[in-house]
Amino acid sequence: MRTMRWARRTWQETSPTLRTLAVVLWSLGAILLALGWWGDTVGFWQDRPFLTNVASSLVGAAFGVPLALVVLQQLATSQAEAVEARAARRLASQAAERLMELVEGLWGSIPGGASRAVEGARQLAATDDERFWEGAYGDPDRLIIHASRLIDSNLPNARRWGGMLSEIAAQWEFLNGTARTRVLETTPESWRVSARDAARMDQTIARLRTIDLTVIQTDLRRFRGDARPRKRANQQRMSEVAADIAAMGALSDLAKAFTASLGGRS
Known part of the structure; x- marks a missing residue:
């Protein structure tokens, strides 16, 4: 049954020209076979050994040559598809690596x-907890200074932020568009980026493109210099800043996950 399915699929994938040639030669072979059988019954071949060999060879060629050509074409097609699949996987892997490089950049x-x-x-983000202000985690002012300086000293370059994000967005569009389409057309099982993670990446990039790092830096410095009552009054803004920074971390984590799942460096 499996052999029949393979034969049917192979025949369907054979080029129309080769199918026509195969039918013509197989028909000719059938005619020659019938003539050969008739010649045997009437004794035509008895005194003609050379002609007998020629006729036998023609019958064998008429049946064998088309079959060999069909098989060879199938092998060539399979090889071409394998090369295309490897190229598609390599394209996706390189695109993911480039995305990771941009995010790291x-x-x-x-x-x-x-x-x-x-x-x-x-x-x-702990400032959103009332116990934070009651000293449950230590001196609130010292904790805020430490956290805000840790963020401030590790933020990306504000002047390069917009341009880099545009490059990241363009690279992600290429990975999730052109590269994804190529992989799905050849080896769908090789595309291991889930729709959920792809949606998260879209949302993360969209959010980050609304962020002004200069404003974040200014707000952080103002926040750590404010008196405690004012800090508490501006706590909501710090929660927003914390969420924005967490989105930057999510961008990095997603890029690493895509690179690892698509066969690039992790």
């Missing part, structure tokens, strides 16, 4: 800047 020469900024944001 946001922090320039600051190794680990993203993770430290996110840690500062996590600490700053």
Whole structure:
């Protein structure tokens, strides 16, 4: 049954020209076979050994040559598809690696800047807890100074922020568009970026493009210099800043996940 399915699929994938040639030669072979059988019954071949060999060869060629050509074409097609699939996977892998390079480039020469900024944001987000202001985690003013400086010293370059984000958005569009289409057309199982993660990436980039790093830096410095009552009054703004920094961390995490899942460096 499996052999029949393979034969049917192979025949359907054979070029129309080769199918026509195969039908013509197989028909000719059938005619020659019938003539050969008739010649045997009437004794035509008895005194003609050379002609017998020629006729036998023609019958074999009429049946064998088309079959060989069909198989060879199938092998060539399979090889071409395998090459195309490897090229598609390589394109996706390289696109993911380039995306990762751009995301890492946001922090320039600051190794680990993203993770430290996110840690500062996590600490700053604690200001939303009433126990924070009651001293449950330590002196609120000192904690705020530490968290805000940790963020401030690890933020990406504000002057390069907009341009870099545009490059990241364009690279992500290429990865999730052109590269994704190529992979899905060849080896769909090789595309391991979930629709959920792709949507998260779209949302994260959209959010980050609304952020003005200069404003964040100004607000952080003002916040840590304010008296405690004013800090509490502006706590909501710091929660927003913490969420914005967390989005930067999410961008980095998603880029790493895409690179690893598509066979690039992790």
